[in-house]
Amino acid sequence: xxxxxxxxxxxxxxxxxxxxxxxxxxxxxxxxxxxxxxxxxxxxxxxxxxxxxxxxxxxxxxxxxxxxxxxxxxxxxxxxxxxxxxxxxxxxxxxxxxxxxxxxxxxxxxxxxxxxxxxxxxxxxxxxxxxxxxxxxxxxxxxxxxxxxxxxxxxxxxxxxxxxxxxxxxxxxxxxxxxxxxxxxxxxxxxxxxxxxxxxxxxxxxxxxxxxxxxx
Numbered sequence: 001x002x003x004x005x006x007x008x009x010x011x012x013x014x015x016x017x018x019x020x021x022x023x024x025x026x027x028x029x030x031x032x033x034x035x036x037x038x039x040x041x042x043x044x045x046x047x048x049x050x051x052x053x054x055x056x057x058x059x060x061x062x063x064x065x066x067x068x069x070x071x072x073x074x075x076x077x078x079x080x081x082x083x084x085x086x087x088x089x090x091x092x093x094x095x096x097x098x099x100x101x102x103x104x105x106x107x108x109x110x111x112x113x114x115x116x117x118x119x120x121x122x123x124x125x126x127x128x129x130x131x132x133x134x135x136x137x138x139x140x141x142x143x144x145x146x147x148x149x150x151x152x153x154x155x156x157x158x159x160x161x162x163x164x165x166x167x168x169x170x171x172x173x174x175x176x177x178x179x180x181x182x183x184x185x186x187x188x189x190x191x192x193x194x195x196x197x198x199x200x201x202x203x204x205x206x207x208x209x210x211x212x213x214x215x216x
Contacts, residue, residue: 003187005213006031006064006173007206008197009055010046017051020201021058027210031064031086033175033195036079038069041093042142049082056083064193066114066175068141069093073100080107088112088135088173091119101130112173116141117149121159128168133193134159139176148177153189160190183213 007029012020024032034052039045056063062085069075072089073096079087087109094100097113104111112133113124117140124134136155139146156172163170173193174186183194196213203209 003191003214004030004171004193005210006033006193006195007200007210008033008035008175008195010035011197011201013201017054018058021055023206024210025058025060027207028214029061029210030214031062031193032059033064033066033197034084035066036069037142040070041090042068044142049078052079052082052084059083062086064088064112064173064195066112066135068114073103076100076103076107080109084109086110086112086133088114088133090114090116090141091123092116098127098130101127114141114175115155117151121155121162124159125162128163128166128170131168131170133171133173135173135175135195137176138174138178141176146177148179148182153185156186156189156191178213180209180212184216187216 007024035046037044037046063083064086065079065084066088070093087104089100091113101111110132112135113131114135116137138149138152159172171192174191175195178194178196179199200206200209
């Protein structure tokens with residue numbers, strides 16, 4: 001399959017949110033990436049259900065919602081109702097991860113699991129057949145605009161080997177520091193979904209930048 005590009009709304013202009021959502025609608029991007037932060041699991045607060053619903057109102061492409069929050073199980077149904085198509089939780093916040101994954105699927109969404117930079121991909125070996133997407137954090141979660149962590153390439157390679165060994169269909173998503181200098185190597189290494197925030201929304205021509213990330 002060809003790879004997907006998911007512009008990160010965290011880097012959009014919140015004063016012109018509808019404009020930026022419509023720009024992504026008109027671009028070659030396939031998903032919207034929406035980061036939800038609680039100020040507890042990560043040292044930042046983004047936005048909650050009202051803003052997510054506002055994005056969903058105008059978005060014409062699937063919402064890839066990334067929960068950087070503690071106790072995500074409490075809100076699974078609410079995120080479904082707010083428009084999430086893919087719901088990703090952090091391995092580090094889910095003591096009963098299998099149960100959380102099943103609850104996300106039962107709610108009618110695809111289930112993703114995110115791993116912080118220090119967390120080895122091997123922790124998901126027993127769950128790959130249940131997971132639709134693994135989000136590898138290539139920066140420390142919490143803020144946009146950080147420098148890409150080079151060890152991510154090794155993690156992608158190892159995760160791809162594990163997915164192949166299980167004959168799973170799990171997608172590999174890269175979140176953090178994706179730009180026009182590293183996206184091609186990430187795809188070549190095995191990434192399926194590229195989250196791009198600053199690279200897209202700080203571009204002089206965001207639509208053209210998205211097209212480059214999609215087409216190469």
